[in-house]
Amino acid sequence: MELNIDEEILKAYGFTLDTIALQQIGSGHINRTYLLLTQDNKKYILQNINTQVFKDPFAIANNIKAVADYLKNHYPAYLFPAPITTLNGDLMLSHHDYWRLLPFVENTVALDTLSNPKQAYEAAKQFGKLSRLLNNFDASSLKPTINGFHDLVWRYEQFIFALSKAKAELKENAKHEIDTALHHHFIVDYYCSYEHRKDFPNRVMHHDTKISNVLLNEDDYRGVCVIDLDTLMPGKFISDLGDMMRTYLCAFSEDETDLNKVKIRIDYFKATIEGYLSEMSSILTETEKELILFSGKYIVYMQALRFLTDYLNGSDYYPIAYPEQNLDRTKNQFKLLNELFENEKVLQGIIEECLS
Incomplete structure (x- = not known):
């Protein structure tokens, strides 16, 4: 070409x-x-x-x-x-x-999908390392490159506004997902109860921690460096760790329509938490440690809201291959969110083991 x-x-x-x-x-x-x-x-x-x-x-x-x-x-x-x-x-x-x-960067590869937990560990370690090295950098000196990118309060407000303007047919098609979104508003309230705590600081976050945004050694998949730095800006640690949970834990992307396939891989969760905490455990505050598992719920719920909002708006933001794709993506993300809740006891146990 x-x-x-x-x-x-x-x-x-x-x-x-x-x-x-x-x-x-x-x-x-x-x-x-x-x-x-x-x-x-x-x-x-x-x-x-x-x-x-x-x-x-x-x-x-x-x-x-x-x-x-x-x-x-x-x-x-x-x-x-x-x-x-x-x-x-x-x-x-x-x-x-x-x-x-x-x-x-020679002798490296950027993966589109994860094929073993070691890759998840190495990627999480690299994103954690960048944040750790920037622990004493003044995050407030950076300018947001996408306003409100991971602002759950604003994303929920966008959803409510879209709901108020949506065509009746779209609202009827998405009735179950709308009810699910409204039911889970407690995630927004829970975040707001922590948002302004002194020990929940703004840090320099990458904000887009999918596996393709880290370079791994092409031979042994050892982490080399982080790339795609456009969304490097101030944010909470939950942005990076939560996005890793959203994109590393399930073997299938948000475009998978067979919801029976949308499951959390426990070994990938353990590898992700171990990799991230190998760099970040020394600087995370007690409040941040409390919110490790919540970070996944926060980001997955927010992404579900974004897909649902776009569907109600007539799908004018995310590219679609068929009319109901954003609704299917919403269902996918709500299934993943449910997996986080259903496996909460096991996942929290892994976190506590890693922290100790």
């Missing part, structure tokens, strides 16, 4: 069309990503930032630079693949759109 990249983009980084080869890569749905190969076999990642999702690309660039500078000063051996500046020294290129060039 021929890729039409404006040569001015390449020239900003010292390349021309006849000195490089480009290949579109990646499974992400937000930014377009390309592998750039030079004549002397050097590799880079060229990425186009999606300004429909990220309204302020400079917030992303400034956040990453601030974190990169801090890590370079305090932990120079830590691999943090920050963007390479243009020949003019700019953090990214503004040319009709926004572009950046990233280093390519």
Whole structure:
């Protein structure tokens, strides 16, 4: 497939069309990503930032630079693949759109799915390590790159508003899921009871901890580094750990319609908690430790609300392959949420074992 990249983009980084080869890569749905190969076999990642999702690309660039500078000063051996500046020294290129060039990390792989608990352990350890190293970094100095991204209170309000405006047919189709969403409002109340505690701090969080956002060694799957740093911004620890639970614990994604397959893999849960706490247990507060299992409930419930809200709005946000897909995704996430509740005693026991 021929890729039409404006040569001015390449020239900003010292390349021309006849000195490089480009290949579109990646499974992400937000930014377009390309592998750039030079004549002397050097590799880079060229990425186009999606300004429909990220309204302020400079917030992303400034956040990453601030974190990169801090890590370079305090932990120079830590691999943090920050963007390479243009020949003019700019953090990214503004040319009709926004572009950046990233280093390519050799001998690594980004997985789309997990195939053994070791991978979950290593990924969780890498996300935990990044947060631990940034424990003394002033999270408030970073700017949110997506406002309200993991704000459950706001997501619930969006759901209620969508419900008030939805077509009768959509509300009838989703009646059971709407009732389930309303019933679980206690998750919002529970979070609000903790939100402003002094020992529930804002930290620098990645906010998108799916397995494809960490690089693993291609031979032994040892964790190497975290990538896709667009949502690196202030947040609660539950954002990262909860998203790991949502995406690591079930063998099937939110698009699985056979709900009998939506089950928690206990060994993956144990590996995820062990990996994360191997880095974070020394800095988590008592309140944060209390909320470890809740983090999964928080994020799974929020994602269910987001799919349901989109369905009630006519499915204008998440891409769909058929009309009821967002409703099916909602059912999937509510089944996963139910799994967290049903297995709570076993899961909490694993957490306490890991903490001790």
